[in-house]
Amino acid sequence: MARYVEIDDVRVALAEPVEVPPRAFVGRDKELQLCRVAWGISSDGTELVDSSAPPLNFRLEGAPGLGKNEIVYEIARRLDMPLYIVQGHEEFTPEDLALLLTPDPEAVYGEVPPLTLRASPLATALYEGGLCFFDEINRVPDRALSPLASVLDGRQYIYSAMTGMNIGPRDSAARKRFRFCCALNPSLSNEGHVLPEYIEQRTLPVIEIDHPPFEDVHEIIRTSLSPSPDFLVAFTDWYYEQERQDISVRQAVALMNYAMNYEQHVGGQKTKIFDQVASFVVGRRS
Known part of the structure; x- marks a missing residue:
């Protein structure tokens, strides 16, 4: 069942968080600690720490299959917070980060479905105050990443060119809860799939994920x-x-x-x- 909210008097369907696998996590103590420090999480990983220092948008870098996603899953499990995932790919567009016009999922079968505005996982996490993980971010064309700049600095909103709306946190509590991180495969960067400098400098620190023991x-x-x-x-x-x-x-x-x-x-x-x-x-x- 879709969840709807009113943003600037416009009805918007929110994205659903992912179902985090309930499996046991092994190792990566150092990497988890670095992530928690960047996000302002308590040492036991169970709560966000209220601090005057804003959280950082850390970046995980490592080859495929080494557990970058699992690290983010473990953080979400410990915090017991909703996790929203954006999957990067070569056909990504700027509106994929903000609002999309899609058929209404509650339309009656057999009728021509009306269109509805649907918030991206990023826009939903930003609005509700959740965790957002942008996987394979260096697969995305540079132009498609431009709306991300205003999310990752003090402005903390995303602009939808299709609607002319700025989507930000619904309240001060959501603003404090929102966290962003991303991951990339360095081998793609070696082939020319590099992040724009304005995104690279907004996604720090860089936490390298190497082969585990x-x-x-x-x-x-x-x-x-x-x-x-x-x-x-x-x-x-x-x-x-x-x-x-x-x-x-x-x-x-x-x-x-x-x-x-x-x-x-x-x-x-x-x-x-x-x-x-x-x-x-x-x-x-x-």
């Missing part, structure tokens, strides 16, 4: 898939024998998942299965 990878696999001890030993042996510290957490979980399915459907010794299936999941070294 093997102990954390091992624990993530154990808690997410519950493999047998023999499978965990076989994975550990493969990991060190092949010196595959370059694989991501996502690849490691997928590899274990595939190996477990392979044993169930095809069979074979656990110690050899990883050699047989690894190239299909994590690829071969060049």
Whole structure:
């Protein structure tokens, strides 16, 4: 069911927050601490701290599959606050950050649906005072990021060119609660997908997300898939024998998942299965 509010006497449907996965979080204590400091969060991660210093719009930088999204999920879980996610892509437009004109979701079936204004996840988080995470922000064309500038400074509003409206926090409490962060893959920046300087300087500090220690990878696999001890030993042996510290957490979980399915459907010794299936999941070294 859509939620509607009146903004400048205009009826607007708000976006829905994402459902944060209720799974256990492993490791990344240092990175979480840096994020909490930037956002003004208590040391136990459960509440926003009332401070005269405004929160910072931190940026997570790291290769795919290393857990950037999971870090943001964990922050939202601990705070128990709504999280809104903007997914960056090459066809992004400025209005994707503000208001979109879409068919009314409450229209009667069989009739031509009337159009309604729908707030973006960013505009909704800004209006209500929620958490906003802009993923893959450096995939977005420079022009589409221009409305973001007024969100990330003292003005704290977003302009909708389609309606001529400025959308900001509904009250002072929402203004204090609003938090923004983003993430990018540095390899895209190396290929020319760089942030405009005015956005780069508004999304600081930069928190680098590197490969976690093997102990954390091992624990993530154990808690997410519950493999047998023999499978965990076989994975550990493969990991060190092949010196595959370059694989991501996502690849490691997928590899274990595939190996477990392979044993169930095809069979074979656990110690050899990883050699047989690894190239299909994590690829071969060049």
